[in-house]
Amino acid sequence: MGEVKRQKLREEIDEKYKWKVDKIYESVEAFEKDFEILKAEAPKLKEYQGKLKDGKTIYEFLKASEKYSRLAEKLLMFAYLRCYEDTSNSKYQALKTKVDIYLAEFGSYIAFFEPEILALPTEELKNIIKNTEELKEFNFMFDTLLSQKEHVLSKEIEEVLALASDSMQAPDNIRSMLANADMRFSIIKGENGEEIQLTEENYSSLIKSKDKSVREAAFKALFGEYKKLENTFGTALISSIKNFIFNAKVRHYKSALEASLKPNNIPTEVYKSAVKTINDNLGLLHRYVKLKKKLLNLDEIHMYDLYVPVTDYKSEEIQFEDAVEIVKDGLNPLGKEYLNIFDDGVKAGWIDVFENKGKRGGAFSWGSYDTMPYVLLNYNYELNDVSTLAHEMGHSIHSYYSRKEQPYQYHNYSLFLAEVASTTNEILLINHLINKAEDRERKLYLVNQQLEQIRTTVFRQLMFAEFELVSHEELEKGNALTPEDFNKIWHDLNVKYFGEEMVVDEEIDIEWARIPHFFSDFYVYQYATGYSAANAFANNILENGEAAVEKYKGFLKAGSSDYPIKVLQKAGVDMLTPEPVEATMKTFESLLAILEEII
Structure with a gap:
């Protein structure tokens, strides 16, 4: 028998095909240092509660909120990206969980801002903004806020809703655990009569089989399992919709x-x-x-x-370097500046290219105001993967431009x-x-x-x-x-x-x-x-x-x-x-x- 092809371990992937997360933090120790600073300093935001009555104080709060939000986002990016590199790594799972828990608390520190600002008479707020030069850059933000005035609640209710946000995610979490962790699909016969354990991952390939009996079997096996659990899935979806309707009613939509x-x-x-x-x-x-x-x-x-x-x-097997050139040829109508940004992103380590054991599946683009964009791929040498590269870099270059040209709030x-x-x-x-x-x-x-x-x-x-x-x-x-x-x-x-x-x-x-x-x-x-x-x-x-x-x-x-x-x-x-x-x-x-x- 031939050697079984296995997924590479993270450390077996060439560094040039890995994203450069160390540009966010060089080490977990550096991450922990900033996390401790955030936990020590961010609660100061609560001291502004009840004091947002003049332009100077409002501006100070906005800049302080920006400072700590940017730091929180940077910490989030590091923890999540490291976790996604290998989801079985318990050290990075713990970092991600720690950040998630803290961010729910952080949200409660700033929940008072909108209701407190909107408690001011509209004309008074407009005069404060008009007469405070530093607040001019926030004009559109305040216009947007005022347009939602009737839908923002008292600071006490907003704080309760912020604290309850995690619980409100229960229907989604239940559905996710049911579909991703608890469901087990049956074994079906493949094109050569071999037995295949059906999974959500291989279903997308099996449903494209040229053999009608294979795709029919996969189709019936997959949806047959969902059918067995329809009452639980249905209850979760009804609960989720009711949560959205509750939110709409509470906020007077x-x-x-x-x-x-x-x-x-x-x-x-x-x-x-x-x-x-x-x-x-x-x-x-x-x-x-x-x-x-x-x-x-x-x-x-x-x-x-x-x-x-x-x-x-x-499709012929397409090496990643060739995929980059194919995409650049396709995007040539966007001009030299755009292509230069694309090239620089590839060279700067935006992209995590190949799959490895434990790596999160799929593809995405993500980043924060103080990091470069990051692209997760699971490149498999096919034409579809070339298209995915074009897609995710489209997200990333959009983010690159908007972060470069806009202040944090926009x-x-x-x-x-x-x-x-x-x-x-x-x-x-x-x-x-x-x-x-x-x-x-x-x-x-x-x-x-x-x-x-x-x-x-x-x-x-x-x-x-x-x-x-x-x-x-x-x-x-x-x-x-x-x-x-x-x-x-x-x-x-x-x-x-x-x-x-x-x-x-x-x-x-x-x-x-x-x-x-x-x-x-x-x-x-x-x-x-x-x-x-x-x-x-x-x-x-x-x-x-x-x-x-x-x-x-x-x-x-x-x-x-x-x-x-x-x-x-x-x-x-x-x-x-x-x-x-x-x-x-x-x-x-x-x-x-x-x-x-x-x-």
Whole structure:
């Protein structure tokens, strides 16, 4: 027998492929020293309580709060990144836990600020800001705060809510432990008849198998396990939604949807318009399903057939250094400055490239105001990994620009904007690869990749959004919901979205239980709006060159210095209209036409 291929240990990975976390702290001892300073000094913030009545004191509090918040974020980054390098390392697990516990306490130190500021008469506060030169840089922050005045509670209630925040996460934590720790899936037969222990990790590969019996078995085994636990999953989700509704009512919002969107000045109509626009264009998805059925030569198409590649094309093995060059070629329309930042980031140790034993799965970009951006990858030499590199570096360069150009209070862009820069990079890259492709199978593969991206990021996420909307509205009306109700809502949505060609298997009814995003209220629609905004930016950059790039860089530099809708509008994308989503539908239609032409 040949040697079993095993995951490398952390220490076996070449240093040049590891992120440079030591640029945050050189050692755990240096971390501990700053942690002790934070614990000793941060409680001083509580001394400002009851004293925020003049510009000088308000400014002093804001700068002190910034100082300790920045230090807390830096500590958080070190502990989390070290833990994610090897989640089995008990030393770093302990650091992460210690930081988590402390940050809940830290939040209570500053919980009084908003209610105390908003307890001041509005005109008095405006005069304080107007007559205090140092507070000018906080103008937009105060405008935003005043716009939320009716939703901020007394300092006593805000402090209680801050202390209860960890408990309010219980439904999400229960769901996570159930799905990630307690569930055990059955053994199924693979393509060569070998026995495979099904896991969430290998399901994504098995559902793409060319062997129908393999993907059907994986599909039924996976959702069969979720079905067995539907009552627990259902109770957790109902509890989570009730928490969001409770928060909305306590803070005097008309609905949980408004509570989620209004703090960023996003009208609820943006959400509802996106859902309506996708419903108006479901014929395109039905056309795609029909085309996929033909490409796969199926008598009938089932839910478990959706992820099967339409071609046998296999990407060549792509070394990481080559992936960097491919991405740079794809991002060339963004100009020299952008590419230089990309290059510098790779060389400076932003990226943790390869998997190792115990390393956190997936990919992300993260960082704080006083650290460089960090990118976690689990690079596996495939074309998808190249796209992931482009995506995560899009996040990181967005963060780089916003931290460089904005003061601390405006450096974090909102969730509504979070996926725009990353997806713009992906779209530019795949357009470049499609245009370069001469081989029929490669072009077919790439076109279908982009169609799948829109199907999963726009159609699918807006189906998720519709599920959330229906579920919340039912509970807000006072109607009871059961797991059976969730199953029916989910089934009916799948029938509507995928059309009459699709056999909507009963196993799919429980899929809602598999979606962790439902525990982050009204989050998923932003993938769809983000993709649509990115599609608009990418098209504009490709059509209009340098002028469009400058507008786009303005977006990257804006952070949260204005409301997200306005940040996009200034850069030429208006999400208050259905235009960006409709334009994405036109892109989807044009890709369908290319696919039909190829075959």
